[in-house]
Amino acid sequence: MPYDAARDPLRALSPSASSPARTLRLVSPSDSADLDPYAKGVWVYVPGDVSGGVATIRVTAVGAASDAETVDVRATPGLQPLPPVQLRRIWATGTSTGLFFYALADR
16 A cells, blocks of 8 residues: 555654654664665664673764764664764674664655
């Protein structure tokens, strides 16, 4: 069934940092490609059998001046949001394997 604007009471609202995201997609870490579009937020699912019990996620924020500006975020098993910052890249190098990333955006 296609999108039905009549069933979407929020369609006329302008997107903002605090408004609900309009799209959700599964994304994969990459050392060569930014997220397109950049993510308004990201949720991660860390399986219970992750090595050492804590996963590492290497990210670059939208406002970073270069790719060299990375931050390693730690996450325990389960589904959880990453810190509330817009992200442009989730790196394969430096990120634990076997994780699932869900990017939120307004388009």
